[in-house]
Amino acid sequence: MDIKFKSLTLQNFKSHQELTVNFGERTVITGDNTKGKSSIGEAVTWLLYGTDLMGSTKFDPFPSNYEAEETLVSLLLSVDGMETLLGRSLNKGKATYYINEVPSKATDYNELLDKLFDKDLFLSLYNPNYFFTLHPTKEQRPMLLKYVSAPANKEVFKELPRAQAEKLAELVKKHSMTDLEKIHRENKTKLEKMYIAAQSRTKTLKEQYENNAPTVPLESLQVEDSQLLKQIKEIEKVTDSAGDSNREYNNLQSQVKALTDQVAMSKERWPKLKNEVIEDTCRTCKRPLDDEAVQAVEKDKEKRTQEYKQQHANLVAKRNALREQLKELEYIDVTEQINQVRDLEDKRFPIQQEIIKHKQIEALKEQLEEAQTAEKDTLDSLNESIFIIDSIKAFYAQEAELQAEKVQALFDILSINLFKEQKNGDIKPDFEIEMDGKGYRKLSLSEGIRAGLELREVLSEQSDLVAPVFVDNAESITKFKEPTGQLIISRVVAGQELTIEVEE
Ligand SMILES: Nc1ncnc2c1ncn2[C@@H]1O[C@H](COP(=O)(O)OP(=O)(O)OP(=O)(O)O)[C@@H](O)[C@H]1O
Ligand SMILES: [Mg+2]
Structure with a gap:
């Protein structure tokens, strides 16, 4: 899917009383501080979702320092070549929505947008800083993994010891890996109890057998x-x-x-x-x-x-x-x-009493042998379940490793940790992004932008969604790789009025 911005108009949006931006493949916004550069980028997120660039709804663009009737933003959007003119206005705190100039209900407007593209994905592509505001394990991880398919069972089996791989390959024909784990965890608990009971029965019978052994042949x-x-x-x-x-x-x-x-x-x-x-x-x-x-x-x-x-x-x-x-x-x-x-x-x-004892001890011996067989069978089943549980553990660890490799291969400067090993050795899903061994919070402004740009590139490529990117405060970064999609850069230039230049 290819999303393109054609033109954006702002009326009474923050400091902008009247502004039209016609976008090109590369749109460069320059101007001194407070000339309204960031506001242009914000107008887009407000129009689409009623938020600022970071997705916050606590955002009120209605002019606070000059008289205005209403705030209105409209954007001519092209999705795979199909154009839609979207509009949002705010009048005395009341919002109105427009789809191709037709006033529409909020629900219809939001529904249309939901159908066009995923909000979090769009915002992550549009604002390189947005992804990092999401919850690491609840939002960032699922979003990245949604587009990077997990390794196939076959690939994982290849990396496992043969006995484990063969056992699991046979079992997954009937049950899913998660169901298998549930089944054998329950089996294990049950069989452990059964094994203890079987052992004590054997012990009792053995004692009886030994204590009642006849002395005369x-x-x-x-x-x-x-x-x-x-x-x-x-x-x-x-x-x-x-x-x-x-x-x-x-x-x-x-x-x-x-x-x-x-x-x-x-x-x-x-x-x-x-x-x-x-x-x-x-x-x-x-x-x-x-x-x-x-x-x-x-x-x-x-x-x-x-x-x-x-x-x-x-x-x-x-x-x-x-x-x-x-x-x-x-x-x-x-x-x-x-x-x-x-x-x-x-x-x-x-x-004759002694002879009867011999017969009784024979019966006891049979019972003892049966109990010993039952004990061994229980132990065998228990060990089988333990083996399967261990194999599943190994499978998950291997799957995690392969998936991590697969995800990592998509990045150049970022390292992505998808899993964390717990104290008990279990692998737990996790999500951590690092650049040169530093977490996102530790990164400088330019490092943060570069990290965000790499991330949105991977997301764009994996999701097959090409969307515009707004790189704010681009003056802080001297060099970066040209991203996919329309590029909108804002840069501070001292002593300059707001200027918008378009390059094709
Ligand atoms: N609701 C509002 N009404 C009027 N003006 C506002 C409102 N909200 C913010 N402003 C002002 O609008 C101006 C433009 O803000 P904006 O963030 O777009 O500037 P900028 O060019 O990105 O500045 P910087 O270079 O510092 O990033 C600022 O002076 C800001 O204080
Ligand atoms: Mg700014």
């Missing part, structure tokens, strides 16, 4: 146990078979007893049957029974007697047979064997 315990078990089995063979025959004995014995009871009961029935009287009269009608009837009763008694005898004999025979069988059997006493088995089981008990 499992194999000898198993041998001992199986020997005892073998002895028990041998004894149990005896007690088992004894049990079988004893069961048979007991069974037979109780059968004999039951039969003996039955025989006794049968015996008790005998006298009643034996003494049963054969009646010769009917029990109900009391008439004598005939012989046939009496014979039938006798026959019946005889029959029941025979049946009873048979049954009784059967019972006695059966009992006697079982008694004979019982005589053949023998009740085996296994109390001693049972006591032996008990003793052997008592011996087995502590051995």
Whole structure:
């Protein structure tokens, strides 16, 4: 973009009652002190922004020492060949704006200017001292870096150790560098806590493992146990078979007893049957029974007697047979064997406890191994996050260095510090301009102008904006490089009236 001033008119602007300036590529304003040289430059910033050359709004150009109706400044401006006539007037403290002679609202006027060019950039190009009035880190730095692109990730990776570069190159495919830093800083905090917890778990399990280690080896315990078990089995063979025959004995014995009871009961029935009287009269009608009837009763008694005898004999025979069988059997006493088995089981008990201990310690060992793996995995993740954080730090440091080199390469006489290293080694954005090792505040008038001119040249070139420059008090500087854009110089010449000369 190319901004050019065509002509400027001042009415009742400070000491100027009526003045028109027609600008050329080089416009030289000369005159003695107080002839109104600076005012010409100021008229432009007041017209555009209502400020003085330094951007201060506490600026009132209304004549204070002569009668005037209104202050009016107008400027014919050309932006990339397109002309606009801008005007601002001040009448009894009220401002009026003109766009191509049309009275306009302040908002429309300011909007038009905002669209044309950035205020701070324009003022920095127009007044070589303006940039230094801006806030170093909040305004100067962003403005300069806005036009100087940051080095590409690839360029930075080239300067990093290979392992760091490869890791970051892979990670930035998914996340931005700032997000990565956030993620891994949080990971680190989380994993540090997890690692402490994992370490203490391993420690506890290890102590448990060491304190509960069995003293007798499992194999000898198993041998001992199986020997005892073998002895028990041998004894149990005896007690088992004894049990079988004893069961048979007991069974037979109780059968004999039951039969003996039955025989006794049968015996008790005998006298009643034996003494049963054969009646010769009917029990109900009391008439004598005939012989046939009496014979039938006798026959019946005889029959029941025979049946009873048979049954009784059967019972006695059966009992006697079982008694004979019982005589053949023998009740085996296994109390001693049972006591032996008990003793052997008592011996087995502590051995089995020891075997259980072996199984428990195996489980504990597994837990311990798992805990050790978990601890190692946590440490690995933690180290990974630390490595990534360190790589990002290195990346930023390298990026800063490359960017600083890139910016520095644009300057001849100025040195620009874009970063400051903090006590903890972190790189923090900063902004400091120096000339021959001196800060701007330390510079002389001419040094300040030269510094400002170099800076506005870089800004102009990097932003692709060509704008007029107003070099006030140019008499104080004997020589300077011709700047880009229209040059407006003001110089004190003793005893001379205000003169404006134009060179093409
Ligand atoms: N509001 C105002 N009304 C009238 N005159 C003013 C007003 N403000 C400043 N002046 C005067 O206008 C005159 C011109 O000022 P200006 O700064 O333009 O002079 P100059 O030529 O740049 O002087 P120097 O060589 O000292 O830099 C000065 O005498 C100044 O005091
Ligand atoms: Mg002056």
